[in-house]
Amino acid sequence: MQELLVEIRNCTVCEAHLPLEPRPIVAGNKNSKIILVSQAPGRKAHVENKAWDDPSGKKLREWLGVTDEVFYNPGNFAVLPMGFCYPGKGKTGDLPPRKECAPLWHPKVWEEFKNVKLILLIGKYAQDQYLGQEAKKNLTENVLHYEEFLPKxxxxxxxxxxxxFWRSKNLWFEEKVVGKLQKLVADILQKG
Known part of the structure; x- marks a missing residue:
């Protein structure tokens, strides 16, 4: 698997469409238990070449109930974004992930994982890609009905x-869902 990750990190397929040089960010190993399928690295991740090392990552680790040390252990968590490179800035955040990455690389990476216990679909891009016709009408409905998609x-x-703003409008998420996520993650990490 490490050879495949090196190959991905050297990818330049969408170079002409990126605002900065390609710097694909992906992490994990064959024993990764929890796979983080998310949007795309932000500018800080691009500069530092480290996923989730920003306010988003801090909040994610809070939701998961894990320390930095646990989070960055590739035996625990793998990082598999929909787009591996920083896509650039949009009006209200970063641009959508490049569409080339997931079809090109995801199937190859999934073949390498041997110990997946849970896949976290973080954000609408990941949910649309992986849920397909099973997706609800929007992200709020997807997250509200998360139990329908367990245990995978x-x-x-x-x-x-x-x-x-979404979090302030949907207080039920942090009040009711995050605790269940933390318990599930703790159980998976404890059992190995």
């Missing part, structure tokens, strides 16, 4: 500060 998937909004 757990659906989350993106933890970006840009989504603070």
């Amino acid at each position: 998937y757990f659906l989350l909004p993106h933890p970006s500060p840009v989504n603070r």
Whole structure:
């Protein structure tokens, strides 16, 4: 699997469409238990070449109930964004992930995982891709009905500060869903 990750990190397929040089960010190993399928790296992740090392990542680790050390252990969590490179800035946040990445690389990466216990679909792009016809009409409905997608998937909004309005409108998520997520994650990590 490490050879495949090196190949992905050297990918330049969508270079002409990126605002900065390609710097694909992906992490994990064959024993990763929880796979984080998310949007695309932000500018800070691109600069530092480290996923989830920003306010979004801090909030995500809070939701998961894990420390940085546990989170960045590839035996625990793998990072598999829909777009591996920073796509650029849009009006209200980053642009959507490039469409080339997931079809090109995801199937190859999934073949390498041997110990997946849970897939976190973080945000609408990941949910649309992986739920297909099973997706609800919007992200709120997906997350509200997350139990329908267990035990394979757990659906989350993106933890970006840009989504603070969504979180303030949907207090039920942090009041009722996050605790269940933390318990599930703790059970998976404890059992190995």
